Amino acid sequence: MGRGRGGLPAAWRPAFLNAPRARGRNRSQEVVIHAPEAWVLRSGATAGSHDGGPGGALCRDRFPFGPLEEGEALVEPILGSWEANMDHALTRSPIDVCSSRGEDSVVLGNLGVVRVLDVHRGGRDLPVREGDLCLLMPxxxxxxxxYAELAYAYDCPGTIGLLARRTKLDARLLLTVPDGTAYSLAQWATYxxxxxxWDNWHKAYGCWRTQVADDDPAGHLVFGWGGGVAFAELLLARRAGFRVAMTAGSDERLAFLRENGIIPVDRRRFPDLSLPGxxxxxxxxxxxxxxxxxxxFLELVDDLSEGHGASIFVDNIGEPLYDVTLAALAREGVVTTCGWKAGMRVSHLRGAESISxxxxxxxxxxxxxxxxxxRDFMEAEGWIAPKGSDVIYDFDQVPELADDYANxxxxxxxxxxRVNPL
Known part of the structure; x- marks a missing residue:
């Protein structure tokens, strides 16, 4: 079977092009009202209280939106990736995104694989066409x-995320899955x-090289607190020649790190490492x-780094472990972060950081x-989530996913x- 753009078998395309529409004499006269099923987050001012974890903040409902504007695409989400920003939105920390956006309700979900159903080009040269499988750029x-100032389907007003059976978005935010890709859609959904x-590692590595210009990375340690982004960064660090290590709190994850060439550090050996609340x-x-x-923990880092400390420390946790991160950092070291999971307010002694x-x-x-x-590097080099390393919840299980992630x-x-079948 031949394959069209976006890795989609060409013979499958016609069945996907039936987006409901009331057609007039031309495109500008069309009246299209969509009301797909969605998991909706209401404003804290209107949602009321609920029992249980963050998943209880979601309400299954219809989410109406209007016709495609020029440059927009109607898409059908296939697989979405659960991200920390979704947990932040459900717990309303650090903000209530609905109130921040000035909207009574929003649909979250800004990373995942979608299928293009329709495109309103309006004479524009757009990068996608009907039937493409694409990655949503957030x-x-x-x-x-x-660079992003506001994130799609989080704090940017008027954006509709992937927790809906259908959604519309700016077609320029869609990046096609490589044609004839060697990887599954589940692997691509982790992108x-x-x-x-990729971005965080190259900025951190570039900064490190401004002070340590000539040393062989083989004599240096890159360490990361556990997480999917840290895992991906450490694989890049290992490619660059560094010694790499990362914490994990289960036998399953420790084995996974070991299988992928990362020194596993059992977080359970240090049960009271986090800052008390x-x-x-x-x-x-x-x-x-x-x-x-x-x-x-610091003794272990010393053993792994020949007594120097971590040259680059990937810390996407935040406040509970921040003082430990700085204590484990080598002179001329870099602490790098692209978010936080458990506390975004951190403090340090500027003098000590300057001297070091x-x-x-x-x-x-x-x-x-x-x-x-x-994307092309991922495809060519196989720098992508290992096959079978993902876990997929059905659309009905989204609140359960939210609670499992938070806990x-x-x-x-x-x-x-999963939102829709392939």
């Missing part, structure tokens, strides 16, 4: 250098962690136990024009949700 508002890792600050015994865990010549790198998403190049019950670094 750019809402961009700055003058094409958000890889695209983010406000209610625990007066617990002296907890502080004593934490000092023991921190001491043991530590560089702090903070990035968000990536640069939109870099997207095709990152650390997912063994995979790549949780996905």
């Amino acid at each position: 750019f809402g508002k961009r700055d003058r250098y094409d 958000g962690r890889y695209f983010t890792a 406000p209610r625990e600050r007066a617990d002296r015994d907890l502080h004593r136990r934490r000092r023991t865990s921190v001491k043991g 010549r530590h560089i702090h790198v903070n990035t968000h998403v990536w640069r939109l024009p870099d997207s095709p190049g990152i 650390g019950r997912i063994g995979s670094y790549f949780p996905l949700y």
Whole structure:
């Protein structure tokens, strides 16, 4: 069977081109009202209370939207990737995205694989056509250098995410899956962690080289707290010649790291490593136990780095482990982050960081024009989620996925949700 653009078998295309529409004499006269089934997040001011975890904030409902405007595409989400920004939205921390956007309800989901059903070109030269399988680039508002200021289907007003059976979006945000790709759609649906890792790693590595220009990376350690983005970054670091290590809290994840050439560090060996919360600050015994865990962890980092500390530390956790990250960092080291999972407010001693010549790198998403190049590197080099490393929840199970993610019950670094069949 031949394959069309976007890796889609050409013989399948006609069945996908039946988007419901009331046609007039020309495109400008069409009146199209879509109301697909969706998981909707209501504003905190109107949603009311609910029992249970973050998944309880979602309401299954119809989400209406109007006709395609010029330059927009109607798409059918296939697989979505569950991201930390979705957890932040459901817990309304750091913001209530509905209130921030000035909208009563929103549909989340800004990374995943979609199938293009219709495109309103309006004379424009657009990068996709009906039937393509595409990756959604999560750019809402961009700055003058094409970095994201507001994220699509998060804090950017008027954007509709992938937690809907159908949605419409700016066709320029769609990047086709490589034609005849060697990888499954589930592997491609994890791309958000890889695209983010690509940008963050290259910025961090470039900063490190400004101070350590000539040393062989083989004599240096790159360390990461556990997570899918950190995993992808450490694979890039290993390609660059660094020694790489990462924490994990289960036998399954430790084995996964080992299989992929990353030194696994059992987080369970250091049970009290996290900074106590406000209610625990007066617990002296907890502080004593934490000092023991921190001491043991820093000794391990010293062993892995020949006593120098981590040259680059990937920390996407935030406040609970930030002081440990800085303590584990080598002189002329780089601490790099592209988000946070458990606390975005951090503090440090500027004098100590200056004397140690530590560089702090903070990035968000990536640069939109870099997207095709990152995709092509993934395809050519096999830098993509290993086959079978994902876990997929059905559309009916989305609230369960939200709760499992928030409570650390997912063994995979790549949780996905299925919206429509292929």
